[in-house]
Amino acid sequence: MKILTAQQLKRVDQITLEKENITSIELMERAANTCAEWIIKHYKTHHNFYIFCGSGNNGGDGLAIARILKLKHYIVSVFIVSNAAYSDEFEENFERWQKTGGPTKSLHSDDDFPDLSNKNIVIIDALFGIGLNREVKGLTATLINTLNHADNDIISIDIPSGLHADNNATNLHAPIIRATHTLTFELPKIALLLPENQEFSGSLNLLSIGLNQNAIAQQESNYEWVTAAYFHNRIPKRNKFSHKGTFGHVKIVAGSLGKIGAAILSSKAALRTGAGLVTAEIPYCGYTAMQSANPEVMVIPNGEKHLDKRIDLDDYHIAIGPGIGINEDTEKETIRLISRTTEPLVIDADALNILAEHKEDWDKIPRFSILTPHPKELSRWIGHWKNDFEKLELTANLAEELGIYIIIKGAYTTTVTPKRNFFFNSSGNPGMATAGSGDVLTGILIALLAQGYSSEISCLLGTYLHGCAGDLVALEKGEPAVIASDIIENLGKAYLQLTKIPQS
Numbered sequence: 001m002k003i004l005t006a007q008q009l010k011r012v013d014q015i016t017l018e019k020e021n022i023t024s025i026e027l028m029e030r031a032a033n034t035c036a037e038w039i040i041k042h043y044k045t046h047h048n049f050y051i052f053c054g055s056g057n058n059g060g061d062g063l064a065i066a067r068i069l070k071l072k073h074y075i076v077s078v079f080i081v082s083n084a085a086y087s088d089e090f091e092e093n094f095e096r097w098q099k100t101g102g103p104t105k106s107l108h109s110d111d112d113f114p115d116l117s118n119k120n121i122v123i124i125d126a127l128f129g130i131g132l133n134r135e136v137k138g139l140t141a142t143l144i145n146t147l148n149h150a151d152n153d154i155i156s157i158d159i160p161s162g163l164h165a166d167n168n169a170t171n172l173h174a175p176i177i178r179a180t181h182t183l184t185f186e187l188p189k190i191a192l193l194l195p196e197n198q199e200f201s202g203s204l205n206l207l208s209i210g211l212n213q214n215a216i217a218q219q220e221s222n223y224e225w226v227t228a229a230y231f232h233n234r235i236p237k238r239n240k241f242s243h244k245g246t247f248g249h250v251k252i253v254a255g256s257l258g259k260i261g262a263a264i265l266s267s268k269a270a271l272r273t274g275a276g277l278v279t280a281e282i283p284y285c286g287y288t289a290m291q292s293a294n295p296e297v298m299v300i301p302n303g304e305k306h307l308d309k310r311i312d313l314d315d316y317h318i319a320i321g322p323g324i325g326i327n328e329d330t331e332k333e334t335i336r337l338i339s340r341t342t343e344p345l346v347i348d349a350d351a352l353n354i355l356a357e358h359k360e361d362w363d364k365i366p367r368f369s370i371l372t373p374h375p376k377e378l379s380r381w382i383g384h385w386k387n388d389f390e391k392l393e394l395t396a397n398l399a400e401e402l403g404i405y406i407i408i409k410g411a412y413t414t415t416v417t418p419k420r421n422f423f424f425n426s427s428g429n430p431g432m433a434t435a436g437s438g439d440v441l442t443g444i445l446i447a448l449l450a451q452g453y454s455s456e457i458s459c460l461l462g463t464y465l466h467g468c469a470g471d472l473v474a475l476e477k478g479e480p481a482v483i484a485s486d487i488i489e490n491l492g493k494a495y496l497q498l499t500k501i502p503q504s
């Protein structure tokens with residue numbers, strides 16, 4: 001699903017109105033109904049809503065939501081800050097709201113702000129949507145700060161008011177609503193996916209309002225939101241007569257004294273992702289641990305406590321890095337490895353840290369290799385970034401220059417491609433910020449490459465499956481209890497969910 005700019009979304013709104021022969025007010029009604037449905041479902045025990053409306057169409061949404069909730073017998077008050085000319089849709093919905101007889105107050109100064117000492121009152125933020133085009137100032141700015149300081153839950157409609165939907169980098173210190181939940185229409189807005197804006201959106205919920213899918217597909221965008229739908233028809237069924245050779249031989253080059261677990265996790269994840277054969281090349285000190293934990297894995301010892309010998313290439317699909325440490329011999333062999341093969345590698349953890357120090361060798365990294373840095377590791381490759389847009393740009397420069405894929409790990413893990421496309425992963429949860437979770441991803445990625453998926457699909461499918469498995473664990477055990485081994489154990493279920501193969 002594409003991620004579009006505010007301007008493109010407005011175009012899509014327009015095409016939807018024409019193609020479906022509906023009015024703007026009807027589309028707004030759809031949007032308001034989906035929001036009201038969500039609110040009623042998630043706020044079962046709350047009955048009192050304060051709805052703050054601006055004068056544009058976001059305010060129009062707020063008024064329509066107010067009416068729908070009022071007609072369902074909730075206690076609703078509307079507060080209006082006029083920050084520009086009223087839109088037609090606002091005016092129409094204002095009239096409809098007034099007919100319900102619900103209370104309305106225009107805010108002219110902070111003396112007009114309502115008392116928020118009752119924490120059970122839920123605030124609905126419909127001040128600005130994607131039409132915001134400059135920093136919020138004056139009374140609306142004071143209102144946003146006041147709402148942020150209250151302890152009430154805030155539900156933002158479409159986007160937290162004050163946040164610029166496309167690029168908020170120069171607006172970070174401006175007044176912006178800090179929502180508990182954001183109900184955004186149809187597609188995520190790019191600003192909602194970037195870590196620098198994390199304090200604003202709260203939980204992000206996408207509500208479909210039936211925008212024209214062809215119109216969305218026709219818009220040019222380098223940004224994509226990857227959901228299960230992306231993989232429809234992209235995961236081939238296994239051939240009846242296939243054998244283990246069909247699904248590739250993975251080699252995990254990993255581990256050092258004290259970090260053998262990383263190798264165990266990566267190789268187990270590779271098996272659970274469907275690699276035909278998995279060999280772990282690990283220091284001898286991990287031999288028994290590996291064979292006991294993963295009897296299906298073959299072991300090639302390399303070094304005593306750390307890798308210090310030439311890494312055999314054969315026909316392996318190789319991932320290198322988890323737990324290898326940054327010993328001098330390991331460093332030498334890692335650099336040697338990248339110059340001896342042209343097959344895509346998965347490069348993670350300490351292999352990334354080693355190579356980051358050897359810029360002169362970066363052009364030897366095989367094309368279409370996959371690098372999996374978390375932000376700290378990434379900064380060793382691209383330096384420091386001033387804002388998240390610059391981070392994406394610098395990463396794309398590197399991906400393009402070296403012809404490689406770079407997966408920036410974290411919430412909404414982002415795959416950056418050599419063609420400068422950015423794919424944001426929709427699955428996963430903060431429970432996955434746990435030791436070894438990245439090692440699992442490495443095993444998944446190399447297993448997909450070994451099964452013949454392109455580097456691009458391996459990145460997208462790998463991060464999606466990883467996140468989906470993590471979500472299944474969180475659902476069962478709660479986020480804090482998620483551990484990397486559980487993610488591996490849920491890869492099968494994640495795969496079944498994606499391919500909808502009935503479990504018998």
Ligand SMILES: NC(=O)C1=CN([C@@H]2O[C@H](COP(=O)(O)OP(=O)(O)OC[C@H]3O[C@@H](n4cnc5c(N)ncnc54)[C@H](OP(=O)(O)O)[C@@H]3O)[C@@H](O)[C@H]2O)[C@@H](O)CC1
Nearest residue numbers: 028056057058083084128129130131132133134135136158
């Ligand atoms: N059919 C549809 O189209 C649908 C639309 N939908 C909804 O519409 C929302 C977009 O609505 P929108 O375009 O009216 O813009 P919105 O964000 O409400 O307000 C912008 C207004 O504020 C003004 N302004 C801007 N910056 C300002 C500032 N810093 N300080 C003060 N004023 C400022 C700007 O006026 P300006 O002065 O720039 O002329 C403009 O008048 C969208 O997010 C979704 O919620 C849904 O219902 C689905 C169907």
Ligand SMILES: Nc1ncnc2c1ncn2[C@@H]1O[C@H](COP(=O)(O)OP(=O)(O)O)[C@@H](O)[C@H]1O
Nearest residue numbers: 409410411428429430432433435436437438439
């Ligand atoms: N808040 C989050 N939401 C979703 N996924 C997350 C979050 N935090 C971390 N993850 C995922 O967990 C993994 C952590 O990897 P990494 O930092 O390399 O851990 P480790 O080195 O311990 O294996 C990554 O795949 C990352 O995307």
Ligand SMILES: [K+]
Nearest residue numbers: 128157159161
């Ligand atoms: K809003």
